Each structure stands twice: as C-alpha cells, then as structure tokens.
Amino acid sequence: MGVAVKRAEPIDKREEDLMWSNGVLGDSSPQSLVDTMVYMCGYYFALRSGQEHRDLSFSQLEIIERDGLKVLRYFENTSKNNPGGLKHRKIEPKVVEHSENKNNPERCFVRFYQIYVSHCPPASKRTSDSFYLPPLKKKKDDIWFSGVPIGHNTLGKTVSRLCSMSGIKGFKTNHSLRVTAATRLFHAGVDEQLIMKRTGHRSIDGVRAYKRIADDQNREISDILNNENGPSKKRKIELDTCISEECTEIYSKTPFTLNITNCNNVCIKMTKE
Structure with missing residues (x-):
C-alpha cells in the first residue's frame, strides 16, 4: 500500500x-x-x-x-x-x-x-x-x-x-x-x-x-487546450460549379469536408497563417 x-x-x-x-x-x-x-x-x-x-x-x-x-x-x-x-x-x-x-x-x-x-x-x-x-x-x-x-x-x-x-x-x-x-x-x-x-x-x-x-495523444490534448476556442470543428464546403479554365484555390487552417459537384481544377492548401 x-x-x-x-x-x-x-x-x-x-x-x-x-x-x-x-x-x-x-x-x-x-x-x-x-x-x-x-x-x-x-x-x-x-x-x-x-x-x-x-x-x-x-x-x-x-x-x-x-x-x-x-x-x-x-x-x-x-x-x-x-x-x-x-x-x-x-x-x-x-x-x-x-x-x-x-x-x-x-x-x-x-x-x-x-x-x-x-x-x-x-x-x-x-x-x-x-x-x-x-x-x-x-x-x-x-x-x-x-x-x-x-x-x-x-x-x-x-x-x-x-x-x-x-x-x-x-x-x-x-x-x-x-x-x-x-x-x-x-x-x-x-x-x-x-x-x-x-x-x-x-x-x-x-x-x-x-x-x-x-x-x-498527449500532444493532441495540448493542441486542443492551446486553442482558445476549443477543438476545431470540421467545416463543410460545397462547390457546385467552377470554371474549368481556372483553378479554384481553397485555403484552410482547420479540417473540413469538401463536397465537389461538377467541378475540376480545385487546389486545396492547408495554411498555418
């Protein structure tokens, strides 16, 4: 004991x-x-x-x-x-x-x-x-x-x-x-x-x-606690149309779900800024 x-x-x-x-x-x-x-x-x-x-x-x-x-x-x-x-x-x-x-x-x-x-x-x-x-x-x-x-x-x-x-x-x-x-x-x-x-x-x-x-896991807990707004929630982004000749750029600091319909030339970039 x-x-x-x-x-x-x-x-x-x-x-x-x-x-x-x-x-x-x-x-x-x-x-x-x-x-x-x-x-x-x-x-x-x-x-x-x-x-x-x-x-x-x-x-x-x-x-x-x-x-x-x-x-x-x-x-x-x-x-x-x-x-x-x-x-x-x-x-x-x-x-x-x-x-x-x-x-x-x-x-x-x-x-x-x-x-x-x-x-x-x-x-x-x-x-x-x-x-x-x-x-x-x-x-x-x-x-x-x-x-x-x-x-x-x-x-x-x-x-x-x-x-x-x-x-x-x-x-x-x-x-x-x-x-x-x-x-x-x-x-x-x-x-x-x-x-x-x-x-x-x-x-x-x-x-x-x-x-x-x-x-x-300890690092993940620390990351959550270091975020004043609490754990980041996944955002849902929907693209219904886009111009095929151009590139549509999406910048994000948080995870997200991407719904793409009839789209192409999409560039996704994660940034810490």
Whole structure:
C-alpha cells in the first residue's frame, strides 16, 4: 500500500521509426536480425516479457498461405494465461496469425522471419528448439547463429538495450512490446474482444489495464487546450460549379469536408497563417 508500481511504457511510432532508421532494427547484421525477431515476436504476437519469450520455439511458428498472402502463425505453449492442468483443460491455447506486409516489405514480419530462419542452423545441429539464438563470432557460410539458445538475462534486456542504443528515454522493457501492441490497437478503435484474442487475455479488465495514453495523444490534448476556442470543428464546403479554365484555390487552417459537384481544377492548401 502506498507504493507506486513501475509499469513498462509503450513504444510510440516515432521511437520505433528511430530504431529502424539507425539500424538497431533490421538485418544489417546478425545481432540486429535476432534483436528484430525479439522485437517483432513480442509486438506482433503480444508475448509476455518473461516465460513466453524464453520458451518460444521453432515448432510454435509456421508459414501458411491464405488468399494469396503468406501468413506467419504462432501457437501458444503453456504460459501464465494458460498454465495447463485440469483447471485450464477447456481453455484453448492462443493462436495468432499475422499476414505479410506488402505495403511496406522493408518492415515485413514474415520476411524477417524467413531471413532469420534461413541463417539458423538446422534442427539436427541445435541443442534445443529455442527460437532465439546468439550470433556466431564468425559466420559459417549461410549460418549466422549458434545452436545454443540466448541466455535468459541477455534476452530479458533486449528492448531496454535497443532503446538505450537509440537514445530513447523512459522505462522500456520487453514487456513494452506487449503494452505497445495493446495500446496501439486500443487507439485504432479495435474491439476489445479482438485485442484479447491477440494478447491472450481472458478478462476485459485484464486487457483494459493496457489502455495507455501515448505521447501523440498527449500532444493532441495540448493542441486542443492551446486553442482558445476549443477543438476545431470540421467545416463543410460545397462547390457546385467552377470554371474549368481556372483553378479554384481553397485555403484552410482547420479540417473540413469538401463536397465537389461538377467541378475540376480545385487546389486545396492547408495554411498555418
């Protein structure tokens, strides 16, 4: 009682973009590749920072084809949400599917997974089925990673290390990836049941604990409060006719809805003046 619990903070999109731009995330080196796998698995599968990450294995992941897209499927093993035993025998393990990102292939989870697996030693040369493997000091042909799993302590400090390398402040941990996934889905207006399906929560109260206010939302609130007239309302502008030989210019400082009927040569410019 009276002790504030320090909670992992979500990673906003600007911070994530920074990690991509400075090469902390990516496939420029074996280390950045395995770090990217930790980041993406934690974020896209909404894994818990501890046991689920440590227990993640190659056998829990597979690629399938659906509607012309490659889909990476994750099968939950026993975890905090589903520890097994008679009490939980009717609970179905979490299954998450994530489709390839054709709009931005440079950050496609499925593509990075395939690259990573292609550089890992075959099952016959691994000491376990653990998914996260440390880079070799010297690459051996196409094999970039060792056959032994990454140590628990090293794995557990991955996100805090990546953020430190990028100069990102705040309490960022591996659990921040799960928090980030739930927070971004909440902000996008995704139904709570769909979020629970992704995170594996069995109660709405549990998943609602991940409703966090992101930095961009704080900025939006500040912008509203800085406006003496309150939040700007969208204006509706209708153009019924215009002269095709000339350009009709519309300047606005606030968002608006534009209804155009039988018009062309319309130029819309946003201005701060």
